[in-house]
Amino acid sequence: MYKVIAVDDEPGALTHICTIIEKKCPAYNVIGTAENGKEALELVRELQPDLVICDVKMPLMNGITLVSLIKKEFPNIFTIIISGYQDFEFAKGAIQSGVCDYILKPVIPSNIQKVLAELEVKLRQQYYQERNAIIHMLCKGRSYDNNRINQYFSYSRYYCAIIRKNGLPRRFSKSSNMEIYSDIHEIMTIYGRDEMEALYIIPQELLFEKTFEEYITRVKEEGRLENQYITMVFGKHSFPVTQLQQKVKDLYRVLDTVSVVGLDQVLNLDEEAIEKEIEFDHNSINRVLSNLEYVLQEQNYDKLKKELKRLYQNWKAEKKPQLWMEHMSRQIIYIMNRNNKEYSPLIECEYMIEDAFFYATSVDELMENLLDIMFKYMKETKSCGKVDSPEFFDLIKKHIDKNLDQNLTLQSICKTFSVSQTYMSKLFRKYENQSFNRYLTMARMLRATQLMQEDHEIFIKDVAAMVGFKDQFYFSRIFRSYMGKCPSDYLVEL
Helix, strand or coil: CEEEEEECCCHHHHHHHHHHHHHHCCCEEEEEEECCHHHHHHHHHHHCCCEEEEECCCCCCCHHHHHHHHHHHCCCCEEEEEECHHHHHHHHHHHHCCCCEEEECCCCHHHHHHHHHHHHHHHHHHHHHHHHHHHHHHHCCCCCCHHHHHHHCCCCEEEEEEEEECCCCCCCCHHHCCCEECCCCCCCEEEECCCCEEEEEEEHHHCCCCCHHHHHHHHHHHCCCCCCCEEEEECCCCEEHHHHHHHHHHHHHHHHHHCCCCCCEEEECCCCCCCCCCCCCHHHHHHHHHHHHHHHHCCCHHHHHHHHHHHHHHHHHCCCCHHHHHHHHHHHHHHHHHCCCCCCCHHHHHHHHHHHHHHCCCHHHHHHHHHHHHCCCCCCCCCHHHHCCHHHHHHHHHHHHHCCCCCCCHHHHHHHHCCCHHHHHHHHHHHHCCCHHHHHHHHHHHHHHHHHHHCCCCCHHHHHHHCCCCCHHHHHHHHHHHHCCCHHHHHHHC
C-alpha cells in the first residue's frame, strides 16, 4: 500500500480526508497526520511517505511552502493541494512548481478517488523504476540505502533465487548483453544481466501453500530448452527485507564461483557448504603453461593439440569452474599468439573466448571451439574466403528469419551452414556488430511487432509461440526490455 500523510489545520476536515482514503482508496494507507506545515515537514522526514495531501492555508507554514520544501528535499514524494475556490488560482500556480494535483473544497469522496486513482498509475511506475534501479545496483555489487530498499520492497519477508542457463554473462563485449526486468504488473521482481539469467525476489505472501523450493524448481524446469545446462542457487528460508542486499550479493558470488560448463547444478544457499572463492594453484598452472610453451616452440602441433585435449578432459573430470577454465584458456591463447607471426588483436581474442564459453553446452564443445581459436593461424582455412562474404551472411539471416518459431541456437545454425561456432560468431560481429543471440532476439521482437500490427486481436501467448518462446511471461519481459513497453501496451496503442 502507498503511504500517505494528510495535513490540515481543521480537525474535522483532516478526519474527513482520512476516512475517505480509508474507505474508498484501498491502495493507500494514511500513516500520519499533521495540523500545520512545520509539523508535517518533520513527519515527512521521519516517515518518508509516497504522498502528502495538504491544505493551502495553515499556520506556521502554508501548504505551498511545504510542498516546495518537500520537492527540493524528497523529489520522489508526490504532493496534492486542497484549496477553496477562492484560492483556485493560487493552487493552480502551485502545480506549475511541482505539485502533482489539487482538489477543491468541499472535499467530495469521488474527487479524491479520481485523483488518487490517476496518481496510483504514476506511483506504480515509480515503484517499478526504483526497484529496477535498486536491483541493478545490487547486482553490480554496489551498496544501496536500506531505507530506500525498505520503501520500494514493501513486503515484510522475501525469498530469492537465481537461475542461469549455460555460461556466465560476457564481461568484455558488454553491448552483447541486454538487461532483462520483470513486467510492471508482476508483484515479484525478476532481473537478468542478460536474457539467459533470472534473479527472482518473491514476497513470502505470494507462495500460499507451496514451498519456495517447489516453486522455483518448477520455474527452472518449465524454462529449460534442449541442449542447455542450468545453474540454480536459491535460499530455502525467507528473510527480512533488511537482508536483501547481502542475499543478492551471496547469490551472485556463489553463481560466479560454482558455475561449471555443461554441468546442471542446484545449490541451497542456506544449507550447503558452498565454495566462496576459486582456488588457483599457481605452481601447477605455471608448470602446465611452461610445458605447453615448450611443445609450441617445437612446432609439433599434433602433439600440442593432443596435450590440450588431455588437459581439458582432465579439467572436465575435476569439474573446474568456468572462471578457472577461462583464466587457463586465456593464458594458453596468449602464449600461442606470442609464438606466432600472425595473431589476433587482444580484444578480438577476448570476444572469441567469451563467445566460446557463452555458447558451449558441454566441455567437449567448448574444447573444440577453443582449439579452433588457438590454431586459427596454424592451419590454412581455404573455405574462409567463400563464407566470409555479404552474400553468404545474407543466406544465414534468411534462414533465421524463416525459422524464428523454432529452437534456433548458434550450434544449429553452424551445423546447417557447416561453419564453426567461432567463425559464425565472428561473422555476426563483422556484419551486424552484435552477437548471434542479440541479433536473434531482436529479429524475434521485430517479427512479434509485425504480427501484432497485422492482427490487433491476436493473443500474446500466440505471438510468443510464433516467434520461438514457450513462456508467454518470459517473452513479455524480453519484449519490454528491447521495445520499451510490454506487448499488451503495444497492442493497445496500435
